[in-house]
Amino acid sequence: MMNISIKQAQVIDQPCDLLVLSLFQSTTITGGVVGELNKCLEGALAQAIKQDRFEGKFGEWLIFPTFGKMKAKKIALIGLGDRSAFDLDALRKIGAHILRRSREAKAERVTTILHGVGTAGLLARDVAQALGEGMWLGAYRFHTYKGVNFKKKEQFEVREILICETERVKVVAGERGMAEARVLSEGVMLARDLVNTPSMEMTPSRLAEVAQSLARPGSPPARRAGRISVQMLSAAKMEKLGMRAALVVAQGSQHPAVGVHLIYRPKQKSKKKIVIIGKAVTFDSGGLSLKPADGMMAMKCDMAGAATVIGLFQALPKLAPHVEVHGIFLAVENMPSGTAYRPGDVVKAMNGTTIEVLNTDAEGRVTLADALSYASGLKPDAMIDLATLTGACVVALGDDLSAIMSNDRKLTDRLLASAKEAGEGLWELPLFQPYQELIKSKIADIKNIGGGRSAGAITAGLFLSHFVGKIPWAHLDIAGPAYAEKETRPDISYGGTGYGVRLLARYLQGL
Ligand code: BES
Ligand code: ZN
Ligand code: ZN
Numbered sequence: 001m002m003n004i005s006i007k008q009a010q011v012i013d014q015p016c017d018l019l020v021l022s023l024f025q026s027t028t029i030t031g032g033v034v035g036e037l038n039k040c041l042e043g044a045l046a047q048a049i050k051q052d053r054f055e056g057k058f059g060e061w062l063i064f065p066t067f068g069k070m071k072a073k074k075i076a077l078i079g080l081g082d083r084s085a086f087d088l089d090a091l092r093k094i095g096a097h098i099l100r101r102s103r104e105a106k107a108e109r110v111t112t113i114l115h116g117v118g119t120a121g122l123l124a125r126d127v128a129q130a131l132g133e134g135m136w137l138g139a140y141r142f143h144t145y146k147g148v149n150f151k152k153k154e155q156f157e158v159r160e161i162l163i164c165e166t167e168r169v170k171v172v173a174g175e176r177g178m179a180e181a182r183v184l185s186e187g188v189m190l191a192r193d194l195v196n197t198p199s200m201e202m203t204p205s206r207l208a209e210v211a212q213s214l215a216r217p218g219s220p221p222a223r224r225a226g227r228i229s230v231q232m233l234s235a236a237k238m239e240k241l242g243m244r245a246a247l248v249v250a251q252g253s254q255h256p257a258v259g260v261h262l263i264y265r266p267k268q269k270s271k272k273k274i275v276i277i278g279k280a281v282t283f284d285s286g287g288l289s290l291k292p293a294d295g296m297m298a299m300k301c302d303m304a305g306a307a308t309v310i311g312l313f314q315a316l317p318k319l320a321p322h323v324e325v326h327g328i329f330l331a332v333e334n335m336p337s338g339t340a341y342r343p344g345d346v347v348k349a350m351n352g353t354t355i356e357v358l359n360t361d362a363e364g365r366v367t368l369a370d371a372l373s374y375a376s377g378l379k380p381d382a383m384i385d386l387a388t389l390t391g392a393c394v395v396a397l398g399d400d401l402s403a404i405m406s407n408d409r410k411l412t413d414r415l416l417a418s419a420k421e422a423g424e425g426l427w428e429l430p431l432f433q434p435y436q437e438l439i440k441s442k443i444a445d446i447k448n449i450g451g452g453r454s455a456g457a458i459t460a461g462l463f464l465s466h467f468v469g470k471i472p473w474a475h476l477d478i479a480g481p482a483y484a485e486k487e488t489r490p491d492i493s494y495g496g497t498g499y500g501v502r503l504l505a506r507y508l509q510g511l
Contacts, residue, residue, distance in 0.1 A: 001136065001182075001186070002135070002136065002139055002157065002158055002159065002160070002161065003159065003160050003161070004132055004135060004136070004160075004161040004162075004163065004178060004182075005160075005161075005162055005163070005178075006114075006128065006162075006163045006164075006165060006171050006174045006175050006178060007162055007163070007164055007165075007171070008164075008165060008166065008167075008168055008171045009164045009165075009166070010164065010166065011033060011111060011112070011113050011164035012033065012036060012037055012040060012070070012071075012072075013071060014071060014072065014111040014162060014164060015071040015072070016071070016072050016073070016107075016109045016110060016111040016162065017072075017073050017074065017105075017106075017107035017108050017109045017110065018063075018072065018073065018074045018075070018076060018102055018105060018107035018109075018110045018111070019037075019070075019072035019074070019075050019076070019110075019111045019112070020075075020076045020077075020078060020098050020102070020110060020111070020112040021033055021034050021037060021075070021076075021077055021078075021112070021113065022034075022077065022078045022079070022080050022094070022113075022115045022116075023054075023056040023077055023078075023079060023080065024056055024079075024080045024081070024082070024083045024086070024119075025055055025056040025057055025058075025079060025080070025081055025082050025083070026055065026056065027056060027083075029045065029046060029049065033113065034077070037075065040069065040070055041066065041069055041070070041075075042069075044064075044069075045075070045077075048062060048064050049062065049077070054077060054079070055079065056077075056079040056080065056081070057079045057081060058079055058080065058081030058082070058085075058090070058093075059078070059079060059081070059093070059094070059097050059490075060078065060079030061076060061077070061078055061079070061097070061101050062076060062077045063075070063076040063077075063101070063105060064076075072111065074105065074107065076101065076102075076105070078094060078097060078098060078101070078115075080094065080115065080116060083119060083120075084120075086116055086119055086120060086122075087120065087122075088122065088126055088127075088130040088421070088423070089130070089423040091115065091116060091122075091127060091130035091131055091134065092130045092131070092133050092134040092137075092423050092491055093134060093489060093490055093491060094115060094116075094131070094134060095130065095131040095132065095133065095134020095135040095138060095491070096134040096135065096137060096138025096489070096490035096491035097134075097138070097490050098110070098112060098131075098134075098135065098138075099134070099135045099138040099139050099158060099161075100138055100139075100490055102158050103139070103156060103157065103158050106156055107158060108158060108159045108160065109159060109160045109162070110158055110160070110161045110162070111161075111162045111163075111164060112161065112162075112163055112164075113163060113164055113165065114127045114128060114131070114163060114165050114170065114174055115127065115131065117165075117170065123173065124165070124169075124170035124171075124173040124174045124177070125173040125174060125176050125177035126177060127174070127177070128163070128173070128174035128175070128176075128177035128178045128181070129177035129178065129180050129181045130177075130181075131163070131181075132177065132178045132180075132181025132182060132185070133181045133184060133185055133491065133502070134490070134491050135161060136181065136182065136185035136186075136189070137185055137188060137189070137491040137492070137498075138490050138491045139157070139158065140188075140189050140192060140493055141493060142192065142193065142196040142493070142495055142496075143155065144193075144196075144197070145198075163178075180319070183315045183318040183319060184315055184319075184501065184502050184505055186314065186315065187311035187312055187314050187315035187498070187501045187502075187505070188311055188497075188498030188501045188502060189311075189498065190307075190310060190311045190314050190498075191304070191307040191308050191310065191311030191496065191498035191500075191501055192307075192495065192496040192497065192498045193496070194207065194210065194303070194306075194307035194310060194311075194496070195300070195301050195303070195304050195307050195482070195483065195495065195496025195497075195498075196300075196495045196496045197300075198300055199282050199283035199299075199300040199333070202282055202300065202303065203255045203282055203333065204250070204255050204256065204257060204258045204280070204282050204331035204332055204333060205255065205256075205258055205331075206282075207258075207260075207280060207282060207303060207306060207307075207310075207329075207331045208232060208258045208259075208260050208331055210310055211230060211260045211262055211306075211309075211310050211313070211327075211329075212230050212232065212260070214228050214230070214262065214310070214313050214314055215227075215228045215229050215230040215262070226264055226265055226266045226267055226316065226317050226320055227264070227265060227317065228262060228263065228264050228313055228316065228317060229262075229263045229265075230260065230261065230262050230263070231260075231261040231263075232258065232259070232260060232261075233258065233259030233260065233261065233330070234256075234258060234259075235247065235250075235256045235257050235258065237259070238257060238258075238259055238330070238370075241350060241370075241374065242348070242349075242350045242370075243259070243330065243349075243350050243370040243373075243374070244347045244348050244349065244350075244370075245347050245348070245349040245350070245355055245366045245367065245369040245370045246259070246330040246332060246366070246367040246369075246370040246371065248341045248345065248347045248357075248366070249281075249287075249332045249334055249341065249360075249363045249366050249367050250332035250333060250334075251339050251340055251341050252287055252288070252334070252335040252336055252337040252339055252340025252341065253332070253333035253334070253335040253337070254333075254335075255282070255332075255333050257330060257331065257332045258330075258331050259328070259329070259330045259331070259371075259374075260306075260327070260328065260329050260330075260331070261326065261327070261328050261374075262309070262310075262313050262326065262327035262328070263324070263325070263326050263327075264313060264316040264317070264324065264325040264326075264327075265324055266320065266321065266322050266323060266324065267320070268322065270322055270323050270324050272322075272323040272324065272381050272511055273323070273324045273325075273326065273378065273379075273380045273381055274323055274324070274325050274326070274380055274381060274382050274383070274384070274508065274511070275325075275326040275327075275328060275375040275378055275380040275382075275383040275384070276309050276312065276325065276326070276327050276328070276383070276384050276385075276386070276504060277305070277309070277327075277328045277329065277368065277371045277372060277375050277383060277384070277385040277386070278303075278304075278305030278306035278307070278308055278309040278310075278327070278328075278329040278385070278386050278387070279302065279303065279304075279305035279306065279329070279364045279367065279368060279385070279386065279387035279388060279389065280303045280305065280306035280329035280330060280331040280332065280367070281299075281302040281303055281331075281332055281333065281334050281363060281364060281367065281388075282300070282302070282303050282331060282332070282333045283299055283300055283302065283333050283334065283335070284296075284299040284302040284334045284361070284363065284364075285299065285334055285335050285336060286334065286336070286360065286361035287334045287335065287336050287340050287341065287360030287361060287363060288336045288340050288341075288342055288343065288360045289343060289359045289360040289361040290336055290361075291361060295391075298483055298485070301388060301482055301483035301496060302334075302364070302388050303329075303331065304386075304388050304478060304482035304483065304496060304499070305329070305385070305386035305387045305388060305478065305482075305500075306329035306331065307496065307498070308386050308478075308482075308498065308499065308500040308501050308504070309327040309328075309329055309386070310327075311498055311501040312325075312327065312500075312501050312504050312505060313325075313327050315501065315505060316505075316508075319505055319508075319509060321505075321508040321509045321511065322511070323508055323511045325508060326375070326378060326380065328371055328374060328375050329371065330367050330370060330371045332363075332367055334360070334361075334363045336360075340360065341357060341360055342357070342360070343357060343358055343359060343360060344356070344357070344358070345357045346443065346444045347366070349369040349370050349373055349467060350369075350370045350373035350374060351369075351373035351376070351466075351467055351469075353369065353445045353446065353466050353467065354441075354444035354445045354446075355369060355441075355444055355445070355446055355447070355448055356441040356442075356443055356444040356446070356447040356448070357447075357448050358447050358448060358449050359448060359449045362448040362449050362460070364387050364388070364389045364460075365389065365448055365460050365463045365464055366448055368385060368387060368389075368464055368467070369463075369464070369466070369467045370467075371385070372385065372464060372467035372468050372473075373467045375468075376467065376468055376469045376471055379471070380471060381472065382408070382411050382471070382472040382473065382474070383468065383471055383472070383473045383474075384411075384415070384473070384474045384475075384476065384504070384507075385464065385473075385474075385475050385476065386476045386478050386500050387475070387476070387477060387478065387479075388477075388478055388479045388482050388483070389457070389460050389475075389477045389478075389479055390456045390457045390460045390477055390479055391456070391479065392453075392455070392456025392457045392460075393429075393456070393457035393460075393477040393479045393480060394479050394480045395456075396429070396457055397425075397427055397457075397480055398480055399480045399481060399484070399485070399486065399488060400425045400480065400481055400488055401425040401426065401427045401480060401481065402419075402424075402425060402426050402427070402476050402477060402478045402479075402480060402481050402499065402500075403426075403427060403428070403429040403457050403461075403476070403477040404416065404426050404427070404428050404429070404474055404475070404476055405428070405429050405430070405431045405457075405458065405461035405474070405475045405477070406428075406431070406472075406473060406474035406475065407431065407465065407468070407472065407473055408472035408473065408474065410472075411472045411473075411474050412428060412474060414507055414510065415474055415476075415503070415507055416428065417510075418503045418504070418506040418507040418510065419503040421503075421506050422502035422503040422505075422506050423502075424481070424499060424500065424502060424503045425481060426476070426503070429457055429458055429461070429477075430458065431458065431461055431462055431465060432455070432458055432462075433462075435450070435451075435455055435458055435459055435462055436462055438450040438451040438454070438455070438459050438462075439459050439462060439463050445466070446463060446466055448463065450462075450463075457477050460477065461475050461477070476500065478499050478500060481497060481499040482496070482497060482499050482500075483495065483496060483497065484496075484497050
């Protein structure tokens with residue numbers, strides 16, 4: 001992973017390939033570091049700004065060589081946009097922009113500053129964290145499956161970013177923020193890798209193995225703060241527990257179902273227990289209710305909820321929140337075959353509720369029925385599930401927003417606040433009780449589809465509510481933001497996004 005460090009030093013004195021400074025929109029360059037730099041360059045910077053009509057618009061970039069007049073080989077200015085609109089999420093994007101532009105400029109060693117400290121009360125620690133997240137996540141690329149020629153020629157990477165700051169206290173605070181950004185980014189990138197890996201490799205057992213590896217004794221984080229332990233639920237164990245709903249979904253696949261129960265215990269015993277549940281369908285063909293070709297193309301992403309759980313758990317020992325955290329997923333593959341479950345089949349979930357399966361493509365809620373029943377049995381203070389659950393949610397909220405549906409106001413507000421801090425889109429939808437009518441079954445307790453095209457995300461949420469009892473619970477439908485077909489932000493690249501790792505980490509740290 002690229003190295004980012006913070007040093008107590010004057011930024012202008014550092015030898016590097018590229019020095020990056022910034023300007024807010026419509027500010028003059030006479031004061032501050034940019035003014036100093038201009039003096040060093042005998043006014044060349046002011047001239048370049050004028051010539052290029054650089055205005056400081058958000059993400060605007062101006063780069064030119066210093067021809068040996070300074071220790072930096074090149075200088076760049078990045079626009080921070082309107083000062084009144086500037087916040088931590090803007091900084092995250094700025095971090096990602098700097099990284100990507102530096103990479104395009106083939107700069108191996110980049111020097112920059114803690115942009116915007118003091119603006120709108122932004123603290124050095126938070127600025128460093130946001131910049132770090134933006135830089136590391138902006139640098140992410142998935143090249144595992146590229147051939148040797150590509151790797152030789154096109155894989156230029158920025159190696160080293162040095163952030164200079166003159167005040168000692170800000171350096172120390174910044175280092176703390178940067179350390180946290182590193183741990184979180186690693187978790188997000190692990191989740192991205194898991195989603196991006198093709199389903200032929202990321203099978204239920206492979207996914208379970210990755211989770212299991214987090215608990216291996218002696219892995220460095222386990223020795224430091226809290227520890228991770230894991231319990232595997234084999235298909236036979238799932239059968240014993242009565243998880244017929246999850247098992248029936250896996251019936252059409254060559255790969256047996258496997259469940260995972262991760263536990264993070266903080267060093268000091270904690271009174272709070274939180275369970276995070278992830279949808280873990282390693283490939284969703286739709287089953288016998290087969291998806292059309294276009295709808296199937298991205299369905300390796302259907303285990304993104306579980307990937308987020310794994311990414312989060314990788315980070316937990318280093319983040320060391322003071323709560324007990326359980327992570328649960330039941331991994332299955334949804335395939336059509338002679339042994340597949342059929343439309344019309346009825347299964348009994350672990351909590352005794354019977355489900356009429358009318359569409360085998362609404363499989364996520366069927367597997368989650370058992371995952372949530374099992375989670376409720378742990379009697380947690382709250383449980384949160386993340387699931388790429390419905391296309392209807394993407395229709396309602398688009399690619400950048402997940403939906404949150406919950407039976408608990410306080411939990412909802414906390415998660416909404418955490419999402420905002422993390423820069424992850426989240427919007428509330430109602431668990432509108434009259435729509436329970438839409439999932440009533442004529443022959444079982446409930447059916448796994450709602451009323452045609454209406455309120456598909458909500459009826460899926462209502463379905464899940466049958467398996468949580470009275471426990472405070474929130475369901476996050478991440479079908480939109482879990483997988484990026486388009487790069488809508490510079491810290492997101494095509495494919496898995498690792499959505500949710502950072503918002504859940506913030507939530508747990510805030511308890
Ligand atoms: N995994 C899909 C939902 C999905 C769609 C995730 C697009 C990511 C992007 C889910 O299992 C599914 O197929 N849902 C159906 C439910 C319907 C049959 C009631 C859907 O949304 O069409
Ligand atoms: Zn499906
Ligand atoms: Zn699915």
